[in-house]
Amino acid sequence: DIVMTQSPDSLAVSLGERATINCKSSQSILYSSNNKNYLAWYQQKSGQPPKLLTYWASTRESGVPDRFSGSGSGTDFTLTISSLQAEDVAIYYCQQYYGTPYTFGQGTKLEIK
Amino acid sequence: QVQLVQSGAEVKKPGASVKVSCKASGYTFTTYQIHWLRQAPGQGLQWMGIMNPGGGTTSYGHRFQGRFTMTRDTSTSTVYMELSSLRSEDTAMYYCARKRDSGSYFDSWGQGTQVTVSS
Numbered sequence: 281d282i283v284m285t286q287s288p289d290s291l292a293v294s295l296g297e298r299a300t301i302n303c304k305s306s307q308s309i310l311y312s313s314n315n316k317n318y319l320a321w322y323q324q325k326s327g328q329p330p331k332l333l334t335y336w337a338s339t340r341e342s343g344v345p346d347r348f349s350g351s352g353s354g355t356d357f358t359l360t361i362s363s364l365q366a367e368d369v370a371i372y373y374c375q376q377y378y379g380t381p382y383t384f385g386q387g388t389k390l391e392i393k
Numbered sequence: 394q395v396q397l398v399q400s401g402a403e404v405k406k407p408g409a410s411v412k413v414s415c416k417a418s419g420y421t422f423t424t425y426q427i428h429w430l431r432q433a434p435g436q437g438l439q440w441m442g443i444m445n446p447g448g449g450t451t452s453y454g455h456r457f458q459g460r461f462t463m464t465r466d467t468s469t470s471t472v473y474m475e476l477s478s479l480r481s482e483d484t485a486m487y488y489c490a491r492k493r494d495s496g497s498y499f500d501s502w503g504q505g506t507q508v509t510v511s512s
Contacts (some may be wrong), residue, residue: 316496
């Protein structure tokens with residue numbers, strides 16, 4: 281199985297400041313034939329199902345604010361929130377869909393400082 | 394709009410089985426895969442398996458093969474998952490989710506069904 285490891289486990293950021301969450305895969309999830317990274321990011325607020333934020337590592341889902349951006353390639357990926365808003369308090373997960381079983385990171389809890 | 398609506402919470406005894414439904418609407422049911430995932434209390438997400446509603450084919454995660462079954466009813470646009478020989482470790486929120494694209498990321502999720510296994 282591909283192991284996804286996020287860092288940090290928790291993060292406190294002031295309103296309006298940048299938040300950065302990292303995700304590392306145990307093997308490359310870049311598919312050479314199409315040059316795509318098989319990585320998605322989700323946001324999960326308390327008591328709700330996850331919500332898709334980005335896919336193919338950096339493509340923002342429709343309707344997701346542009347303060348959310350994904351980057352990275354191969355084994356190292358980052359989700360950045362450029363200016364933290366109160367409604368961004370949540371747990372964030374990365375997911376690889378390069379191969380089954382599809383696996384998720386352990387989650388990063390984002391709070392307001 | 395795309396909606397996945399799941400059945401209600403279940404409480405089961407160890408060794409029993411549970412069946413959870415996921416009713417799709419707002420899109421062509423047979424066109425998109427439905428996946429099942431679960432989340433134990435305070436834990437992360439675990440992928441379980443895939444149902445292709447068009448042909449009814451399935452693929453199961455290796456951790457769940459043998460006691461996990463997915464079926465579908467195209468007349469009602471509903472996918473079902475059944476987990477047997479329940480144990481306390483199966484206590485979790487179970488989600489269905491739709492795969493939209495060539496990649497297996499999930500753009501729509503059901504609201505979740507809480508399954509509690511307790512004697």
